[in-house]
Amino acid sequence: MGEFVEQSLESLLPTFEQLSHVQLFxxxxxxxxxxxxxxxxxxxxxxxxxxxxxxxxxxxxxxFLKLLKSRRTKMQYWHKLKLIDRPMCKKVASIYRRAADRFQGDLHQWEKLINFLKEHTMRRELAAAYTRALQIHGRNENLRREFALWQFFSAASPQNARTQILASLRLFPESAILYSAFFTIEIHFVEKVLKRRKFITKKRGDHKHGSDDSDAERVYDEEVDDSIMNLDVAKAVVEQAISAVPRGAVSGMLVEMWKECNKVELVPNIDTVRTFITEKLKEFDNEDTRLFEIEAACKEGTSRFDAFDAALSKTPTERMHRLYLQWLRESSSKDGFCDMKIRSLLRSICDGDWMTENDWRDLEGCMQEAEEEFDESFIEKCLEKRPQSAIFWSTFLEKRLRSNVALDEFRDLCNRALEKIDPEESFPIWQHAIDHSILFAPNEVEQVFYDAMKKANTSVASKIKILFVDYLSQLLEDGKITPEQLKDRLMELVNSKPNSGEFYCHVHRKVLERASPDTKFAGFVLKSAVIEECATVEAVILFAKWTMKYDISNFHVVHQTGLKLFKGAELDEFVVKWTQLVQDAAVEAIKNERRVDKAKKKKVEKKTSMKKKKCSCNSQNTSKNKGVKENKKRRGLLRKYKSPNKAARTRQRS
Known part of the structure; x- marks a missing residue:
C-alpha cells in the first residue's frame, strides 16, 4: 500500500516544490x-x-485551491499556473472520476465530477465524463438536456447538440424539458449566426483580431437554410411540443420558451414566435399562465409583489401560493415586508388545508417572531389541526392569560395542553400556569410549583426548580421570608433528586448574589452536584472558582474530580476551560502583586518626600539664624568704626 501511496504523491512532487519555491506557502x-x-x-x-x-x-x-487563489490575489502573483494550479485540478478531477467509476450507480458522484470540470473549464475531460455518464444513466432526462446545452453553448458544436437532443427525444417523446432545450438551441443558433455575419461584414479597418475571431465562432460561417434563419424550425418545434407533451406540462414549457425568446436580441422574426407562444398560453388558465402574466407585468415596470398579488387573486390555488412563497424565500431583498408576506401566505395555506410538516414548522417559527399578527381564533384552528404543537399551545395560553380568563378555565386549558404535547416540551405550559397563579391565586403558587416538579420529567422539573429559586429569591427581597427560611427551602430543593447541573449553578449564583451571601452553603450546593456526578463543566469550573477563594486546599481535588467525571468532548471542554481559569488566576495574581508593589512604592516615596521637607525646613531655620548673627556682627562693627569712644574723642579735642 505504501508504494502506491508514494507513487501517487510523486506525481505532485513538482507542484509541492514550486509552492515553496515561489513562496506562496x-x-x-x-x-x-x-x-x-x-x-x-x-x-x-x-x-x-x-x-x-x-x-x-x-x-x-x-x-486548498481556493486558498491558493486568495494567496495569489493577495501577492498579485499569477505565474506558473501550469506548474501549480493545473496539476492540482487534474488531481481533483481524477479523484472524482475514480469515485464515479467505482460507484457508477450513484448519479450524485457523476454530478460532482461534471460540476468540477465545468467550473475549471476542462472541456476534453468534461466531454468524456458526459459520454460515460450517459452510458450508465441514459434514462436521465436532465443529464441529456445538460449535455446538449453544453455542446451548444460551451463546446460550440451546434450539430452535436442537435444530434443529442433529437436522440433524447426519441427516448422521451413526451419530455417538456427536452423540447424546451431544443427550442433554446434553435433560436440561439440563429442569433449566433447573425452576430457572426455582422462581425464579418464590418470594414477591415474597424476589424480587430480578438476573441470574436476564434475557431469556435467560425462554426457559424457556413450557409444556413432560410427555414432555420426565419425561425420556421423553431416554430415547428413549438407546435410539435404542444401536440406531444401532456396537457398538464404544456403551459410550463411554453412559459420557459417565452422567457428564452426575451433573451434573444438580433433575430428579426422572434416577435412572431413570441406572439405565437403568447396566444397558445392564453388558452390555458392556470398557474403557468399567471407566471407568464407576472413576467410580462414586471417587464413593463410593475412591482413583482403587486404582480404576484394580482395573480394570487385570480388563481388562489395551492401551487400559486407555493410559487409566491418560493419567490419570497429566494428573494435577495429580505426585509420586514417579505417576512410579513411569508406569514400571510402561510396563514392562507393553513386556511386552505394544504399544510405539510415543513409548513407547520415554518408557521411555528413565524408565530414566535410575530405573535401579535395571529389572533386567538386562528391559533385555536391551528390547535384543532395540530394539537401536539407546544408553540401553538404556549401562544394560545399567553393570549388567554392577557384576557384575564377565569382560574378554573385556564387550568383546564393547561391540563389539555399537557395531555397533547410531548413531555419534553411542557415547560412553557407550566410557566404560564405559574404566572396565572401569581396574578390571580398568589396563595396557591407554591402548590403549583410542587405539582409541576412532581408531574414533569427530569429536564423540565429542573427548569421549574430554577424558576422556583427565582421566585423564592424575590420573596426574600420583598421581606416575605427570612434568609433562614430561604436556606431551608433551597436545601429541600437540592435534596430532592434528581437535579440538573444548570440547577446547581443557578442556586450557587443566587446565593452569592445576595447582600450577605452564605459562602459555605454556596460551596455545599456545587459539592453536592459533583458528588452526584450530575455536574456539568460549568458547575465544576464554578466550584473551582469557589475553592480558589474560600477553600484553596481542595483546588487540586476539583481538578482530579473533573478529569474523572468527564469523557470525550466534555473532557476537552473541561481541559480548555480549566486552563483558561488557571491562566486568568495567574494574570490576576500578577496584577494584584503589581498593585501591592505600586502601593508600597508610593508609600515609600511619600515618606521620603516628608523627610526631605523636614530637612529643608531645618536648613532654612539654621540659615536664617546664621544670617541674623552675621547681621548683628556687621552692625556691631559698623558702630565700632562709626562711633568712637569718649576717650578717643577727648584726645582729639586736646
Whole structure:
C-alpha cells in the first residue's frame, strides 16, 4: 500500500516544490499539506472504500485551491499556473472520476465530477465524463438536456447538440424539458449566426483580431437554410411540443420558451414566435399562465409583489401560493415586508388545508417572531389541526392569560395542553400556569410549583426548580421570608433528586448574589452536584472558582474530580476551560502583586518626600539664624568704626 501511496504523491512532487519555491506557502505549510495528502491517499488505497473517502480528499484539495487563489490575489502573483494550479485540478478531477467509476450507480458522484470540470473549464475531460455518464444513466432526462446545452453553448458544436437532443427525444417523446432545450438551441443558433455575419461584414479597418475571431465562432460561417434563419424550425418545434407533451406540462414549457425568446436580441422574426407562444398560453388558465402574466407585468415596470398579488387573486390555488412563497424565500431583498408576506401566505395555506410538516414548522417559527399578527381564533384552528404543537399551545395560553380568563378555565386549558404535547416540551405550559397563579391565586403558587416538579420529567422539573429559586429569591427581597427560611427551602430543593447541573449553578449564583451571601452553603450546593456526578463543566469550573477563594486546599481535588467525571468532548471542554481559569488566576495574581508593589512604592516615596521637607525646613531655620548673627556682627562693627569712644574723642579735642 505504501508504494502506491508514494507513487501517487510523486506525481505532485513538482507542484509541492514550486509552492515553496515561489513562496506562496511557507515550508511548514507545504509539509503539513503533503502530510495531509498522504493520509488521504492511504484512505483511498485501503481495501474497502466509501464515497466519503473520495469526497473528503477532493474537498480538501478544492479548499486548498481556493486558498491558493486568495494567496495569489493577495501577492498579485499569477505565474506558473501550469506548474501549480493545473496539476492540482487534474488531481481533483481524477479523484472524482475514480469515485464515479467505482460507484457508477450513484448519479450524485457523476454530478460532482461534471460540476468540477465545468467550473475549471476542462472541456476534453468534461466531454468524456458526459459520454460515460450517459452510458450508465441514459434514462436521465436532465443529464441529456445538460449535455446538449453544453455542446451548444460551451463546446460550440451546434450539430452535436442537435444530434443529442433529437436522440433524447426519441427516448422521451413526451419530455417538456427536452423540447424546451431544443427550442433554446434553435433560436440561439440563429442569433449566433447573425452576430457572426455582422462581425464579418464590418470594414477591415474597424476589424480587430480578438476573441470574436476564434475557431469556435467560425462554426457559424457556413450557409444556413432560410427555414432555420426565419425561425420556421423553431416554430415547428413549438407546435410539435404542444401536440406531444401532456396537457398538464404544456403551459410550463411554453412559459420557459417565452422567457428564452426575451433573451434573444438580433433575430428579426422572434416577435412572431413570441406572439405565437403568447396566444397558445392564453388558452390555458392556470398557474403557468399567471407566471407568464407576472413576467410580462414586471417587464413593463410593475412591482413583482403587486404582480404576484394580482395573480394570487385570480388563481388562489395551492401551487400559486407555493410559487409566491418560493419567490419570497429566494428573494435577495429580505426585509420586514417579505417576512410579513411569508406569514400571510402561510396563514392562507393553513386556511386552505394544504399544510405539510415543513409548513407547520415554518408557521411555528413565524408565530414566535410575530405573535401579535395571529389572533386567538386562528391559533385555536391551528390547535384543532395540530394539537401536539407546544408553540401553538404556549401562544394560545399567553393570549388567554392577557384576557384575564377565569382560574378554573385556564387550568383546564393547561391540563389539555399537557395531555397533547410531548413531555419534553411542557415547560412553557407550566410557566404560564405559574404566572396565572401569581396574578390571580398568589396563595396557591407554591402548590403549583410542587405539582409541576412532581408531574414533569427530569429536564423540565429542573427548569421549574430554577424558576422556583427565582421566585423564592424575590420573596426574600420583598421581606416575605427570612434568609433562614430561604436556606431551608433551597436545601429541600437540592435534596430532592434528581437535579440538573444548570440547577446547581443557578442556586450557587443566587446565593452569592445576595447582600450577605452564605459562602459555605454556596460551596455545599456545587459539592453536592459533583458528588452526584450530575455536574456539568460549568458547575465544576464554578466550584473551582469557589475553592480558589474560600477553600484553596481542595483546588487540586476539583481538578482530579473533573478529569474523572468527564469523557470525550466534555473532557476537552473541561481541559480548555480549566486552563483558561488557571491562566486568568495567574494574570490576576500578577496584577494584584503589581498593585501591592505600586502601593508600597508610593508609600515609600511619600515618606521620603516628608523627610526631605523636614530637612529643608531645618536648613532654612539654621540659615536664617546664621544670617541674623552675621547681621548683628556687621552692625556691631559698623558702630565700632562709626562711633568712637569718649576717650578717643577727648584726645582729639586736646
Amino acid at each position: 511557507t515550508e511548514s505549510e507545504v509539509n503539513a499539506f503533503v502530510k495531509r495528502c498522504r493520509q488521504f491517499e492511504y484512505r483511498l488505497n485501503k481495501q474497502e472504500k466509501t464515497p466519503r473517502d473520495f469526497d473528503l480528499y477532493a474537498e480538501y484539495l478544492c479548499d
